[in-house]
Amino acid sequence: xxxxxxxxxxxxxxxxxxxxxxxxxxLHACCAPCSSHCLEYLSKYFRITVFYYNPNISPKEExxxxxxxxxRFVKExxxxxxxTLIEGKYEPERYFQTIKGFEEEPEGGKRCELCFKLxxxxxxxxxxxxxADYYTTTLSISPLKNAELLNRIGKEEGxxxxxxxxxxDFKKKGGYARSIELSKEYNLYRQNFCGCVYxxxxxxxxxxxxxxxxxx
Numbered sequence: 001x002x003x004x005x006x007x008x009x010x011x012x013x014x015x016x017x018x019x020x021x022x023x024x025x026x027l028h029a030c031c032a033p034c035s036s037h038c039l040e041y042l043s044k045y046f047r048i049t050v051f052y053y054n055p056n057i058s059p060k061e062e063x064x065x066x067x068x069x070x071x072r073f074v075k076e077x078x079x080x081x082x083x084t085l086i087e088g089k090y091e092p093e094r095y096f097q098t099i100k101g102f103e104e105e106p107e108g109g110k111r112c113e114l115c116f117k118l119x120x121x122x123x124x125x126x127x128x129x130x131x132a133d134y135y136t137t138t139l140s141i142s143p144l145k146n147a148e149l150l151n152r153i154g155k156e157e158g159x160x161x162x163x164x165x166x167x168x169d170f171k172k173k174g175g176y177a178r179s180i181e182l183s184k185e186y187n188l189y190r191q192n193f194c195g196c197v198y199x200x201x202x203x204x205x206x207x208x209x210x211x212x213x214x215x216x
Contacts, residue, residue: 005140005151006172013045022081023133025166026051028123032069033190034138036077036182037175043079049130050074053088053122055095056115057195063090069189076186088122095196107194107202108146115196116153124157124165134166141170141179144194 016023025046029035035050042048052070057063067087074085098118105111120137127135136154140147147169158165170176183190193199 003148003151003167005147005167005169008167009169012166016045022047024049024130026123026127026130026132026135028053028119028135028137028139029070030054030137030139030195031066031191032073032186032188033179033183034141035070036073036186036188037179038138038141038170039074039077039079039083040178040182041170041175043077043081043083045081046134047081048079048083049132050083050085051088051123051126052085053119053126054195055089055091055118057090058092058197058200060090060092062191062195065189066191066195073186073188086126088126094118103198107199108144111198112194113149113153116150117157120150120153120157121160124154124161124163127158127163128161132163134164136166136168138170140168141175143171143176145171147171 023046025042026049027035027038027042029050029052039048039050050070052067054063054066057066071085074083077083095115095118099111099114102109102111102114116139123135123137135158137150139145140150151165151167151169154165182188193202
């Protein structure tokens with residue numbers, strides 16, 4: 001039986017509200033559009049530190065564009081509880097070393113799993129350093145991301161350093177649709193690929209096939 005991570009999060013939030021607590025959450029963020037709904041939802045119940053750590057993103061200009069967009073969104077968004085942002089190191093060489101040997105894997109395969117593990121490992125460590133109560137990632141908001149895999153890795157990395165992973169599947173309950181609405185409302189840059197050079201190439205190939213099909 002598949003886990004219902006969205007339901008687990010709802011039950012936890014209900015418990016926290018009954019206890020009158022506003023815990024500290026470290027939220028790993030992949031980009032502004034994906035973060036939009038997550039922050040709108042979670043900031044009602046948590047004090048949030050957004051951690052932007054994405055060494056997978058290429059080229060450097062793309063990385064710079066995405067970090068500036070999330071900085072702008074955090075600044076402009078009116079949250080019920082405090083939101084701060086920490087930018088991690090941009091170390092693409094570490095990403096390429098991490099996924100070495102799996103460069104040809106399809107999107108969603110072992111290469112992505114190693115990438116998730118790298119980013120969540122750093123997020124868990126920082127959450128522990130900041131003495132946060134929980135940590136999680138915005139990545140599960142994407143319909144293309146495996147929430148079960150993300151939650152498994154999140155728990156493993158959290159357990160390794162002694163920080164509680166917050167279960168989540170942010171695409172549920174209209175979350176993904178809401179992120180699109182917020183992206184339009186705040187005029188956020190929405191990229192058409194995950195971030196790495198491999199997903200960018202796959203996006204280009206999909207677009208080329210689409211154009212070729214339309215021309216038939």
